[in-house]
Amino acid sequence: MKYIFVVGGVMSGVGKGVASASIGAILQSRGFKVTAIKVDPYVNVDAGTMNPVEHGEVFVLNDGTECDQDLGNYERFLGRDLTGANYMTTGSVYLSVINKERQLYYGGKCVEVVPHIPLEVIDRINRAAKLAGAEIVIVEIGGTVGEYQNILFLEAVRMLKLKDPKSVVLALISYLPFLSKDSELKTKPTQYAVRTLNSAGLQPDIIIARASVPIDQKRREKISFNCNIQTEDVISAPDAESIYDIPINFENNNISGRLLKKLNLRPRQKDLKEFRRLSREIHSSTKAVRIGVVGKYFGSGDFVLADSYISVIEAVKHAAYALKAKPLIEWVDAENPGDLNRYDGIIVPGGFGARGVEGKIKTIKYCRERKIPFFGLCYGMQLAIVELSRSRLGWKAANTVEVDPKTKYPVIDVMPEQKQKIAAKEMGGSMRLGAYPAKLHPGTIAYKAYGKKEISERHRHRYEVNPEYIADLQKAGAVFSGTSPDGRLMEIMELPKKVHPFFLGTQFHPEFTSNPMRPHPLFLEFVKALLNKRR
Numbered sequence: 152m153k154y155i156f157v158v159g160g161v162m163s164g165v166g167k168g169v170a171s172a173s174i175g176a177i178l179q180s181r182g183f184k185v186t187a188i189k190v191d192p193y194v195n196v197d198a199g200t201m202n203p204v205e206h207g208e209v210f211v212l213n214d215g216t217e218c219d220q221d222l223g224n225y226e227r228f229l230g231r232d233l234t235g236a237n238y239m240t241t242g243s244v245y246l247s248v249i250n251k252e253r254q255l256y257y258g259g260k261c262v263e264v265v266p267h268i269p270l271e272v273i274d275r276i277n278r279a280a281k282l283a284g285a286e287i288v289i290v291e292i293g294g295t296v297g298e299y300q301n302i303l304f305l306e307a308v309r310m311l312k313l314k315d316p317k318s319v320v321l322a323l324i325s326y327l328p329f330l331s332k333d334s335e336l337k338t339k340p341t342q343y344a345v346r347t348l349n350s351a352g353l354q355p356d357i358i359i360a361r362a363s364v365p366i367d368q369k370r371r372e373k374i375s376f377n378c379n380i381q382t383e384d385v386i387s388a389p390d391a392e393s394i395y396d397i398p399i400n401f402e403n404n405n406i407s408g409r410l411l412k413k414l415n416l417r418p419r420q421k422d423l424k425e426f427r428r429l430s431r432e433i434h435s436s437t438k439a440v441r442i443g444v445v446g447k448y449f450g451s452g453d454f455v456l457a458d459s460y461i462s463v464i465e466a467v468k469h470a471a472y473a474l475k476a477k478p479l480i481e482w483v484d485a486e487n488p489g490d491l492n493r494y495d496g497i498i499v500p501g502g503f504g505a506r507g508v509e510g511k512i513k514t515i516k517y518c519r520e521r522k523i524p525f526f527g528l529c530y531g532m533q534l535a536i537v538e539l540s541r542s543r544l545g546w547k548a549a550n551t552v553e554v555d556p557k558t559k560y561p562v563i564d565v566m567p568e569q570k571q572k573i574a575a576k577e578m579g580g581s582m583r584l585g586a587y588p589a590k591l592h593p594g595t596i597a598y599k600a601y602g603k604k605e606i607s608e609r610h611r612h613r614y615e616v617n618p619e620y621i622a623d624l625q626k627a628g629a630v631f632s633g634t635s636p637d638g639r640l641m642e643i644m645e646l647p648k649k650v651h652p653f654f655l656g657t658q659f660h661p662e663f664t665s666n667p668m669r670p671h672p673l674f675l676e677f678v679k680a681l682l683n684k685r686r
């Protein structure tokens with residue numbers, strides 16, 4: 152087994168996830184079986200209990216694991232489904248060590264933070280790699296070097312490297328600030344990051360130098376000299392117009408050649424064909440489409456963050472590029488939607504709780520009445536049902552029980568199996584999570600888009616369309632084009648094409664399975680509707 156650890160220096164948000172995913176994609180294209188693991192330093196057992204404003208999107212895998220958004224990057228770049236074995240947090244590692252201790256696994260030994268926690272980390276990495284049949288495993292360590300939280304993961308790197316230095320590569324993703332036009336890229340923060348790694352007993356083998364512009368030879372030499380690595384091991388990683396250009400940019404610096412040499416591996420082939428084709432497609436996309444995403448997880452102090460909806464954004468892009476469209480995505484504040492006429496289409500993505508709900512419902516109503524393409528994802532679909540009940544059935548008090556537990560018309564109700572869980576405060580990892588099958592009904596938009604009767608999609612919800620109101624909702628015009636195989640659970644709701652150009656909502660999250668090489672059929676249908684509207 153060969154290991155590539157990716158750690159970040161200087162600051163967070165420099166694209167460690169995309170860099171790790173890109174390295175994976177490159178090595179895969181060179182003929183190796185690769186998998187990628189994310190290590191999250193949080194004490195939370197998984198990402199499911201974290202607010203997106205704090206931690207970004209909660210990504211969901213087929214097996215129902217609620218994890219860091221970087222797993223989404225890995226799946227999109229590797230073109231492969233991952234499992235819960237590809238994700239760990241400090242909390243989950245401690246939890247299993249403590250559980251093992253209770254089962255006398257350690258046979259009377261004192262169980263200590265070092266070595267037992269790093270050993271558990273190593274064990275998990277090996278298990279995940281084996282499960283994926285990988286020859287190379289990429290492990291991204293969350294946080295920034297120098298933080299107290301990730302020190303035990305660095306210790307795991309040290310222990311592995313000590314045992315087999317030829318099988319472990321440590322890549323540092325650093326950032327070079329560029330203060331003004333008359334200045335130069337600054338290497339000092341990178342030097343400090345390397346010192347910090349040194350004090351943890353580690354020396355990076357490769358430095359990926361993120362910056363707004365490419366690094367020049369002088370900076371390369373400076374990093375090489377001060378950080379004790381070869382100039383060829385400094386990879387220039389300037390800001391890219393599209394994240395899907397990054398594997399190509401890295402390869403222009405011969406990153407795979409350097410990595411494979413250090414790991415004592417011989418390259419088998421060279422082929423970034425798919426990424427090169429994608430990159431051409433992206434840069435030749437011209438027909439602009441303006442999409443409003445209505446959400447509430449944007450604000451962080453005075454700043455606006457897009458991280459909470461990253462898979463939605465990527466899924467829109469995948470579909471748009473395939474149709475030669477250039478997506479312009481704008482944030483619509485759910486509490487104050489503003490002028491909606493400027494958009495070619497609106498997405499109401501997943502969400503929780505009461506804040507912003509009335510604004511979302513108002514937005515959905517506007518889209519329905521003005522025939523603006525509307526795509527509702529999970530909460531977006533549930534609120535479309537609420538809107539339809541209020542407007543078309545005249546049930547002004549209709550609501551989801553999540554917002555109004557005493558509503559006279561609970562058109563969206565809590566799923567029966569969720570009731571006990573909520574009562575017992577079992578809130579972690581207890582929603583309806585992960586991939587479930589659904590059947591599609593012929594003659595509908597959904598059926599036509601997928602081109603098949605049976606689908607499987609990823610879920611994350613506690614509430615559902617109340618089965619008692621289905622007949623009424625159908626009278627109000629709703630077509631339930633996708634249901635669970637037993638017909639009980641409504642998975643897709645749409646309005647017929649003759650009534651509305653595109654009005655569709657899904658109980659599941661199609662954004663989690665969209666891939667740049669294989670855009671999701673429903674996102675394709677949505678973007679097609681936007682292009683038709685433009686004409």
Ligand code: GLN
Pocket residue numbers: 500501502503504528529530531533553611612613614615
């Ligand atoms: N809050 C809703 C539910 O729990 C929708 C969840 C979501 O949008 N992911 O069912």
